[in-house]
Amino acid sequence: MAKGALPGFRDFYPQELAERAYLLRTWRDVARRFAFVEYDGPPLEPLELYTRKSGEEIVGQLYNFVDKGGREVALRPEMTPTFARMVADKANALRKPVRWFSVPQLFRYERQQKGRLREHFQLNVDLVGESDVTADAELLAVAVEIVRALGLTQNDVRARVSDRRLLRALLGALGVPEGQAPAVFGVIDKIERQPLEISREKLAALGLGQAAVDAIVGLTGRVSLERLRADYGTVPDVAERLADLERYFGYLRALGVGEWVDLDLKIVRGLAYYTGIVFELFDAHGEFRAICGGGRYDTLLESLGGVDLPALGFGMGDVVLGELLRKRGLMHAERSAADYWVAYSDPAQLGQAMELAGALRRGGASVEYALKAQQLGRQLKAAAAAGVPEAVIVREDHALILKSLASGEERTVRLREGRLV
Amino acid sequence: MAKGALPGFRDFYPQELAERAYLLRTWRDVARRFAFVEYDGPPLEPLELYTRKSGEEIVGQLYNFVDKGGREVALRPEMTPTFARMVADKANALRKPVRWFSVPQLFRYERQQKGRLREHFQLNVDLVGESDVTADAELLAVAVEIVRALGLTQNDVRARVSDRRLLRALLGALGVPEGQAPAVFGVIDKIERQPLEISREKLAALGLGQAAVDAIVGLTGRVSLERLRADYGTVPDVAERLADLERYFGYLRALGVGEWVDLDLKIVRGLAYYTGIVFELFDAHGEFRAICGGGRYDTLLESLGGVDLPALGFGMGDVVLGELLRKRGLMHAERSAADYWVAYSDPAQLGQAMELAGALRRGGASVEYALKAQQLGRQLKAAAAAGVPEAVIVREDHALILKSLASGEERTVRLREGRLV
Numbered sequence: 001m002a003k004g005a006l007p008g009f010r011d012f013y014p015q016e017l018a019e020r021a022y023l024l025r026t027w028r029d030v031a032r033r034f035a036f037v038e039y040d041g042p043p044l045e046p047l048e049l050y051t052r053k054s055g056e057e058i059v060g061q062l063y064n065f066v067d068k069g070g071r072e073v074a075l076r077p078e079m080t081p082t083f084a085r086m087v088a089d090k091a092n093a094l095r096k097p098v099r100w101f102s103v104p105q106l107f108r109y110e111r112q113q114k115g116r117l118r119e120h121f122q123l124n125v126d127l128v129g130e131s132d133v134t135a136d137a138e139l140l141a142v143a144v145e146i147v148r149a150l151g152l153t154q155n156d157v158r159a160r161v162s163d164r165r166l167l168r169a170l171l172g173a174l175g176v177p178e179g180q181a182p183a184v185f186g187v188i189d190k191i192e193r194q195p196l197e198i199s200r201e202k203l204a205a206l207g208l209g210q211a212a213v214d215a216i217v218g219l220t221g222r223v224s225l226e227r228l229r230a231d232y233g234t235v236p237d238v239a240e241r242l243a244d245l246e247r248y249f250g251y252l253r254a255l256g257v258g259e260w261v262d263l264d265l266k267i268v269r270g271l272a273y274y275t276g277i278v279f280e281l282f283d284a285h286g287e288f289r290a291i292c293g294g295g296r297y298d299t300l301l302e303s304l305g306g307v308d309l310p311a312l313g314f315g316m317g318d319v320v321l322g323e324l325l326r327k328r329g330l331m332h333a334e335r336s337a338a339d340y341w342v343a344y345s346d347p348a349q350l351g352q353a354m355e356l357a358g359a360l361r362r363g364g365a366s367v368e369y370a371l372k373a374q375q376l377g378r379q380l381k382a383a384a385a386a387g388v389p390e391a392v393i394v395r396e397d398h399a400l401i402l403k404s405l406a407s408g409e410e411r412t413v414r415l416r417e418g419r420l421v
Numbered sequence: 422m423a424k425g426a427l428p429g430f431r432d433f434y435p436q437e438l439a440e441r442a443y444l445l446r447t448w449r450d451v452a453r454r455f456a457f458v459e460y461d462g463p464p465l466e467p468l469e470l471y472t473r474k475s476g477e478e479i480v481g482q483l484y485n486f487v488d489k490g491g492r493e494v495a496l497r498p499e500m501t502p503t504f505a506r507m508v509a510d511k512a513n514a515l516r517k518p519v520r521w522f523s524v525p526q527l528f529r530y531e532r533q534q535k536g537r538l539r540e541h542f543q544l545n546v547d548l549v550g551e552s553d554v555t556a557d558a559e560l561l562a563v564a565v566e567i568v569r570a571l572g573l574t575q576n577d578v579r580a581r582v583s584d585r586r587l588l589r590a591l592l593g594a595l596g597v598p599e600g601q602a603p604a605v606f607g608v609i610d611k612i613e614r615q616p617l618e619i620s621r622e623k624l625a626a627l628g629l630g631q632a633a634v635d636a637i638v639g640l641t642g643r644v645s646l647e648r649l650r651a652d653y654g655t656v657p658d659v660a661e662r663l664a665d666l667e668r669y670f671g672y673l674r675a676l677g678v679g680e681w682v683d684l685d686l687k688i689v690r691g692l693a694y695y696t697g698i699v700f701e702l703f704d705a706h707g708e709f710r711a712i713c714g715g716g717r718y719d720t721l722l723e724s725l726g727g728v729d730l731p732a733l734g735f736g737m738g739d740v741v742l743g744e745l746l747r748k749r750g751l752m753h754a755e756r757s758a759a760d761y762w763v764a765y766s767d768p769a770q771l772g773q774a775m776e777l778a779g780a781l782r783r784g785g786a787s788v789e790y791a792l793k794a795q796q797l798g799r800q801l802k803a804a805a806a807a808g809v810p811e812a813v814i815v816r817e818d819h820a821l822i823l824k825s826l827a828s829g830e831e832r833t834v835r836l837r838e839g840r841l842v
């Protein structure tokens with residue numbers, strides 16, 4: 001007998017499954033309120049789908065192998081390549097904007113650490129076909145409304161937003177050559193995770209002068225649109241992006257999520273393919289990894305699927321989010337106990353109990369009963385142990401007694417059209 | 422760009438996903454009405470978990486490989502070994518009977534043919550800890566109530582039931598040596614799929630006389646408990662099983678599914694591990710493969726998990742069931758269109774439209790609106806194309822008009838606590 005699940009993989013016993021179901025239902029509920037529709041793809045895909053987007057280096061993190069037909073395949077480490085393939089295949093037939101979501105289980109062969117397993121479930125929400133910041137606001141609102149629906153507040157979770165095009169324009173205004181921008185992005189991406197002196201040295205090593213280094217470090221601190229306008233508003237590229245961002249923040253306020261969002265130019269999102277507004281959601285105390293990350297990737301569908309459509313999306317995993325909810329006492333579980341336990345006074349009445357159970361079930365209720373004849377007291381004990389709220393007792397005179405297992409209160413009932421009345 | 426999904430794997434575009442969601446929701450709903458609770462395990466497991474149960478020959482049908490830690494692993498081809506492992510790990514702590522279900526996606530590298538893909542979703546319902554036929558009746562009732570909930574009738578689907586212990590007792594009564602029984606089971610298992618003469622020859626080749634061969638062939642025809650009692654009722658082993666089966670059919674009638682079930686001793690279920698009552702569900706016209714199969718496997722938990730508990734279960738896949746439902750015009754889809762489309766007369770009112778969308782969404786409704794400013798007529802056209810039933814029009818004077826997109830009917834409404842009144 002194998003000893004257990006593989007390292008990094010989870011068994012979901014009913015209690016854990018009920019918590020997972022609570023999370024996934026909330027994801028789906030909120031995504032649907034925003035008029036996103038669900039899709040799914042295969043958990044196993046051609047390896048090329050991932051190397052095409054991320055290069056050969058990703059193979060080291062994949063569950064990849066050669067199948068019995070000689071195909072190079074991999075368990076999906078992320079959903080975006082599948083999404084791009086599916087959208088590209090039917091790009092002309094799909095109503096725009098495409099508003100799709102999915103809840104795939106994803107797989108990575110990673111060193112195990114807190115908040116990182118080798119599989120997780122990840123909500124993916126993507127929107128294709130709209131280049132305006134209205135779409136960026138709509139997308140971030142989905143993420144915020146999810147954490148709100150889970151009982152978290154703007155004091156628990158903050159959305160940190162940046163804009164790669166704004167940052168690029170600001171770097172231009174500071175005299176950073178276009179070709180150096182990616183390297184500067186790389187330093188900013190890590191600026192929170194290393195001593196500031198190291199970041200300064202790295203920027204200086206890129207050939208930037210003291211003034212530019214100071215200004216870049218300043219941009220990664222507390223900034224506001226007003227401050228940026230005052231400092232850089234005369235640069236046309238910057239002014240244009242600031243105007244878009246002002247509209248963006250206005251839309252977020254209109255959608256009711258403005259209070260959750262901070263402008264934070266430190267947010268770069270490591271992956272190279274983002275082209276515009278990017279965001280991450282974090283717990284406000286900074287105890288956990290990012291809960292969610294995403295942004296605009298206007299060129300990715302072209303490069304992956306040959307279809308030139310603007311697009312944006314985010315991913316939100318179940319592991320870090322679950323840790324945060326548990327820490328805050330907010331992890332709930334879908335209810336799994338039955339509605340009724342049918343009990344019987346006389347073992348000879350098992351058949352009558354089954355008839356009643358069958359009728360109540362066809363009426364929509366969840367019903368359990370003792371499969372082996374037992375004394376009534378033991379049946380009621382089993383019902384209470386199962387967490388069932390009410391027992392229906394079939395008495396020897398065939399009368400039906402509805403008994404609350406919490407209060408012990410009893411009343412006579414009758415079965416009418418699959419319900420107890 | 423990879424051209425598409427791997428052969429035998431499905432992309433679920435929103436329409437297909439909505440049909441899958443309809444099936445899976447029905448599975449879950451009915452399983453819950455029978456007080457089964459959901460669990461799940463990893464899609465990737467140690468290879469040994471499967472070879473332990475099915476022998477090395479199963480490897481030829483698996484997606485198996487060596488992971489980056491040198492472990493022999495496989496995508497799960499079935500759920501029972503994972504179920505057995507999980508139950509065995511917590512056998513003492515679990516409330517008995519264990520009533521669990523799961524809806525895993527399963528993977529087999531098989532030659533492709535009708536009704537057979539390389540992945541499918543399969544409802545698994547298992548019950549552990551009860552050896553009486555009450556449990557067998559409860560289990561089959563779940564399967565029948567699912568197909569009933571999907572709109573099928575007892576004229577569309579038949580449950581065919583046999584009992585391996587009865588068959589063994591009957592073979593004993595016919596003088597078949599104990600050691601020959603598995604070989605005879607093998608012939609009976611195939612008797613429908615080959616010319617009867619071949620089956621007769623195979624039985625004769627096992628050393629059975631003409632009378633025994635005739636009797637066995639007779640048993641695989643139309644039989645009834647009454648007929649069996651008349652012919653074999655004096656054999657104590659047979660009489661005991663017939664008494665149990667009579668109770669079993671009585672319980673099925675009490676649970677309201679008796680009319681769906683036929684005694685059919687041809688049902689063997691190829692897999693070797695079944696020990697008692699076995700069953701399959703078929704479409705009544707015999708056009709499709711089995712919709713569902715299962716039975717009692719009282720020794721499997723012992724051999725797989727070292728825990729001596731009686732158990733029984735069934736599996737029901739989404740592929741054949743989906744084909745049957747489509748053929749009968751009964752495949753439905755979960756509704757995915759939004760409830761409201763918020764439209765605006767003046768592009769300057771986009772912010773007000775977003776506020777309304779945000780409020781309605783927080784009130785629980787699903788809402789879409791045009792992310793790019795458009796003329797009102799185009800917005801309403803987009804709403805109709807999206808299948809949204811009603812538009813809420815924000816007029817220039819800020820009044821809200823609720824318009825049915827089917828009838829064109831309009832009325833003035835107000836927003837109160839996230840709802841339109």
